[in-house]
């Protein structure tokens with residue numbers, strides 16, 4: 001075999017090469033690898049020496065194909081640079097490791113085309129199942145994959161159908177907690193930095209914001225809405241600049257997630273504005289950095305690691321699809337005057 005520049009690539013040693021060098025059968029090598037108790041210590045040593053000399057590595061995918069199963073799980077989240085998903089995926093990984101499964105991970109970047117490409121690739125790889133945070137409100141592709149026998153668990157999304165497992169947080173309730181807190185702090189004009197309404201989390205959080213205003217007898221027209229194109233710090237910084245330049249008179253801002261709030265804080269600092277005195281802030285997720293900021297961030301906590309762990313557990317164990325819905329918790333810190 002040669003590479004594109006014509007240089008020879010050494011063939012990877014196979015199990016037959018190991019058997020030949022050790023002077024045993026392929027079956028004996030297989031026993032050393034899988035059932036070492038069936039082989040004498042002397043034979044085991046000879047085979048191990050041959051494995052080391054040839055730098056032999058088992059071809060797990062070939063073995064899994066022979067056994068008709070794959071111990072790999074695919075996970076597709078919106079953005080792995082968002083600490084929320086990093087912490088959720090760690091929970092996934094910790095559960096998979098308990099049953100010796102490995103994880104294949106990708107970001108859809110809230111892009112349906114990119115998500116579909118990843119879904120197709122993971123299915124072609126023959127993954128044991130998929131954990132997906134859908135990039136948009138529809139899940140038609142996932143339903144079709146399930147019809148083809150792919151097990152799917154929705155991650156950070158409630159299932160719209162009873163026979164698909166899911167793990168999510170009540171995002172409507174989370175946003176109610178955030179805005180009710182700001183109203184209790186006496187803010188008359190509140191801004192909401194939200195992502196595109198093609199993302200279910202953004203739809204639900206907006207519903208919670210409007211519900212909190214209605215519960216307090218406030219005019220929904222008093223809400224100042226600014227859309228962030230993508231739910232990250234750079235777009236949060238830009239949205240806060242737009243909000244301040246628009247001079248809408250908001251004294252508090254609820255950000256759709258902590259990542260966005262991080263950017264909003266950067267803009268306040270750049271403009272010489274104080275938080276919470278000039279602009280109070282509340283984020284969402286309560287990721288690990290929220291408490292570490294110079295102005296610790298008030299945020300709506302999601303049980304990130306547990307969400308990931310539970311979604312992976314549903315994928316590996318549940319006979320019946322289960323919809324798990326966690327309740328959010330408001331963690332009050334200095335950024336909202338707590």
Ligand code: RIB
Nearest residue numbers: 078084156201231257285
């Ligand atoms: O990715 C968008 C957001 O949705 C994350 O920050 C987290 O809040 C998730 O629920």
